Amino acid sequence: MNLTGEKLKREPLIHISKRGALPFWKSWLIRLGAIAASLLVCAIITYTLTKINPLSVFAALVQGAVGTTRKIWTLLQGVAMLLCVALAVTPAFKMRFWNIGAEGQVLMGGFAAAACMILFGDKLQPTVLLLVVILSSIVAGAIWAVIPAIFKAFWNTNETLFTLMMNYIVMQIIAFFSHVWANPKGSGQINTINERTEAGWLPVIGNYPYLLNILIVAVLTVAVYIYLTHSKHGYEIAVVGESENTAKYIGINVRKVIIRTMLLSGALCGVAGLLLVAGTDHTIKSDTAGGRGFTAIMVSWLAKFNPLVMILTSLLLIFMQQGAGEISSGLGLNKSFSDILSGVIIFFIIGSEFFIQYQIKFRKHKEVEAK
Amino acid sequence: MNIAMFVHSAVTQGIPLLYGSTGEIITEKSGNLNLGIPGVMYVGAISGVIGAFFYENSLADKSRINSALAILIPLLCCLLGSLIMGLIYSFLTTTLRANQNVTGLALTTFGVGIGNFFGGSLIKLVKADITSVALSGTSYCFKRTLPIATKFGKVGEIFFSYSFLAYAAILIAIVAAIFLRKTRPGLNLRAVGENPATADAAGISVAKNKYLATCVGSMIAGLGGLYYVMDYADGVWSNDAFGDRGWLAIALVIFTLWRPDFSIFGSILFGGLYLVHFYLNEFIPMDLGTQSLIQMAPYVVTILVLIVTSMRKKRENQPPASLGLPYFREDR
């Protein structure tokens, strides 16, 4: 039984192993390289599809994203809203709780706001109404998030699938009420709510309809950053996420932390819903969240759960979305073009993490024999 | 209103879900939770559409369409498109060990984007001289049913009135069920999804199984998209029309407890729930609002199944034990 010869052939040429700490600048260099590579691929795709000169693709992107003051405002609003949802999912993710139900939690928050505006629009004092709107949307988002959390905490029910399903339930709830509260009757849609009285609308600062949203999200970003890195709660979240055994060892009540964190996560989603409905849209549809619940997960992941870095990652995605959207609509093409480009960029960045965490060694045959 | 018609519609509504769930079950059995399935189904559909579009447009006379080619070209395009999606997912999650949830969601964004972009821009891109993508010739070939369908009245309508892709879906589900339960590669695949370290120690290649399962699963799911657009939608592409069927397919995987044979009935049930309101309407008049509440049923039922199985902790009904987790031999 001589296996020696055959053995050597089977020895893999490439050996992959976990690497030690990379210097900060090196890991960011790899990430920046990945972004550059993805932009190159994006340019090639754009060129093949539109025949725009690859160099002017980037000019067109910039032009499309920040070409005018109005575009800059839209961009900032887009970043703010995406960032808000990303902030919401981050505490849960740091705890390794896979909440992919942010879409539904945002919608629930928005729905609660819309419901209050419709039901109490002419019954309550404007300030009282506004308070009710704000509170109910936050509570609604939190409730929608805590349901799967309770089942996770007590029965270890798979939260990924649970939260995913919850998204579609809330969409159907909104579809139902869109008929009940249809305006005009029978249209199956809710038009701008309280258009005349503007009851329950968030106030507008000066002449800038998006400014309030942007400011609120800016404050939230700092708050979540502090919460995660400097508060006792944030510390507990990090410990539970890393090892439940360690958490138990130091006497953390793991169930309590899971439920509390998801309440927070849902409440922040509720805020996003509030800003969308009471702040800008003044109506509710089943696509009000606009897929942000899913994109936010990627924003948070790409930023390694750091709220300050998330500003950059959401900016990158929104920038591409808006720029590519402008390119495609300028050429009469479908605006989903931007989703393709976003997908490519995300693939490259998540793929690049591998090269930060692992190293690849090419094994020489001689060494194997010597062993 | 008749029951045969209802069953017929429920089945045609359920077939895309069946394809999607069969594909996702095979994928999940390898431990990969591919949340990109909705995107894969979009890509499967649009790849088929693109293939058919070019074929139909290359014909001078559309009435002289060759039915073999009209089926084969979209079919192959669909399989190729879905395969590429499966490869992207596998490469990122298995080779580069990227997080499965994030990769899956990105794949969905990407795939839905591709579907809607090409669906909405195809005409513009090739500067064709038509108003919308309507592949009636191809659809006609795809929709051909057995001649006996009309001979047996209601029985014929319930059992024989479908196109070949519908029967193929059921066949694939049965084959998948047999494959998973009764064959050695099926056993190996399940071992990889349950406990990759043990499978590895037994000499089973974890990466190979994950790649194969994910790619084959994607191709099967892609067919669901093709069926939807060519048969259900009569060859007419409209953006976002496919809707949340991809997510329903994932729900179906849980609902049927990871069993493709159950999925045959599950998909028809979900398909029926999707449209039951049209039919109930004839007996109990209801408004559109109530109908949307009924459409909620598949999701609610799925959550209930998820909760009940997690409480009962019956081992056979649990998700594959290593679902969603990366495997790296040296982590042991």
Add this chain to the structure above:
Amino acid sequence: MERTEAIALKNITKTFGSIVANKNVSLHVFHHEILSILGENGSGKTTLMNMISGIYHPDEGEIFIDGQPASIQSPRDAYRYKIGMIHQHFKLIDVFSATENIVLGMEEGIYDLKAAEKKIRATCKKYGFEIDPTKKIYQMSVSEKQTVEIVKALYRGADILILDEPTAVLTPQEIRKLFDVMRRMRDDGKAIIIITHKLNEVLEISDRVSVLRKGEYIGTINTAEANAGILTEMMVGKKVSLNIERSEPKDLQKRLTLTNVTVLAPDGRAILRNVNFTANAGEILGIAGISGSGQKELLEAIAGLQHLKSGSILYSNPETGREENLRNKTPMQIRNLGVRLSFVPEDRLGMGLVGSMGIADNMMLRSYRKGGFFLLRRKEPRDLAKRIIEELQIVTPGPQTPVRRLSGGNVQKVLVGREISSSPTVLMAAYPVRGLDINSSYLIYNLLMKQKENGVAVIFVGEDLDVLTELCDRILVISGGVVTGIVDGRDVTKEELGLLMTKAHHREEEAQ
């Protein structure tokens, strides 16, 4: 009976980093025999066997199978050489049936579970196994799972069977059955290696015994010529002086009193049975035992991490003079009672520390609740981190470097340093020097000694008997969850400890 050589190991050496697991080991195993490999924990038994079964590859030396040089790179290769190993941690898939597990990964012939079942039943009949091939693994008892592993090896045609601590998890009746089966397999011509540290079992089952100590091969004798005394001496060796300066305990005070403590494992087995002892302030109480005898559960029970079936754990508070029962209190409740309990768990990065955090953040694990209302106070932990790095000479790029990236010795220093820093009244340490080099080990010993002199009740779980006898004032010996003796650390010999550790009188109790 013809004796043909099945395996020969020649000068096998294996190192992991700076730790030598096996040094120049040579061994012979014949067909038609059962060979015991005897040795304490950490003596390199399992590492050696893993090299035969393809998990590791030796750094030096050669393996011969049936007289031919062999290259075993993977478990699959091992099967080709007809070697089957039954690991302590079974490699089975829970939701599969026995048959499915047994045929998993095999490629020969058509896939026919019914035929496989038949073949399995035949094998079972031949050797006297009792398993239902259609039963799922998760429905099986530990003993049944082990049987599946053995049948799996036989099914793949194994001629050489290696069993790693097979009796550790079995009841006496099950052990008897296993031994019957092993004898039948031997009579069938198989070569069987059993790794164990239980003397009575060695004497009962094996034909020859090979002894390893600290990675080195000590010798082989025929079981017929052996007795417990000879084997123990071979196993523990002559006393090695470590020069630990042990001070006389003074001012002893009762600190912890355990009475009739019983803890059940999740499967209902008693993992601790009627444990009684007192730990005093001002002394080091050693806990000796084969690993897995209940040491981990004992410490966890005191720390509030295990549910007590019965019994009590009384803490005498030196400040208030009150006695508090810690039974079934959470770690939080225990701390809130004013009990200053420190615990260095065995699993340093999985339980004691958070691997992704730096030293400073890990210092906070115990104290983060203190001070402030909502925000963390980072200054004290940072200062503490700096102090510990300096005092314990921890090698790290900085207090923010994730502790996962530090070497084993430095990780342990971080953990011990933190636990000592909270000026505990009770300090429990499980295997605190495992994997550490000599210097770090001495540093830890001295730290424990200093704590004792400061009037702390120190509980030290160890595996090296030399260390236990030189460091501890009293030594509690635990075997199979039962206390088999509490002896004076100054008088006891290693042989006496070895005998107590392998004492199996509780088995009879359990059998009733």
